[in-house]
Amino acid sequence: MDYIITTEQLTKKYKSFVAVNNVSLNIRKGSIYGFLGPNGAGKSTTMKMLLGLTAPTKGSFTIDGKQFPNDRLSILKEVGSFIESPSFYANLTGKENLDIIRRILGLPVSSVVDALELVGLSEFGGRLAKNTHWV
Ligand SMILES: Nc1ncnc2c1ncn2[C@@H]1O[C@H](COP(=O)(O)OP(=O)(O)O)[C@@H](O)[C@H]1O
Ligand SMILES: [Mg+2]
Structure with missing residues (x-):
């Protein structure tokens, strides 16, 4: 099976x-x-x-x-997920939203770029969260 x-x-x-x-x-x-x-x-x-x-x-x-x-x-790389409706700042970009979480977690600056790269979203990091199209 x-x-x-x-x-x-x-x-x-x-x-x-x-x-x-x-x-x-x-x-x-x-x-x-x-x-x-x-x-x-x-x-x-x-x-x-x-x-x-x-x-x-x-x-x-x-x-x-x-x-x-x-x-x-x-x-x-293969898994997408939403657990318990994550919240974003609509007027910040994806990168800026990630950077807030990065700072809370005390991770290195490079981890934002690494995370976007890992999930294949590097080219959309500069897009405002409110302009994201959920498909
Ligand atoms: N970070 C945490 N620290 C301590 N207890 C937690 C934590 N996260 C969840 N729990 C407890 O673990 C149990 C299971 O929680 P959770 O997985 O959120 O349940 P569900 O999603 O099925 O409602 C709950 O009793 C919750 O209070
Ligand atoms: Mg739950």
Whole structure:
């Protein structure tokens, strides 16, 4: 069977609090997957782990056959995501919006260019966020 996402005993603990507990998924290529659960069930945390935005405490996953964390960069090149409606400053460009986050995170100036390059959006970094066309 061809799976786009597999997770194995994916677990996230915040100190002693278990936010995601041993989640093992096999999601078929081409399928639409409803990932349902009550508030606080750990859906967003699971998605953040799949995007490399927060580190799993335990377990592993693959996306399109690529293994995290070894293939993290090639996973990020292929995956687009919106978790919990991210907010942007409409009157700033993509680059300027990223630079605000970069400063909060204390990352080097070069990381903005690197991030745009990674996702293939370098040529649109100067476009105002409000002029972005969501497709
Ligand atoms: N950064 C964090 N630090 C501590 N606890 C967190 C953090 N993020 C989420 N949690 C807790 O983890 C649990 C799962 O949260 P979340 O993944 O946002 O659930 P869902 O998206 O399913 O509503 C919740 O109890 C939440 O309070
Ligand atoms: Mg959520």
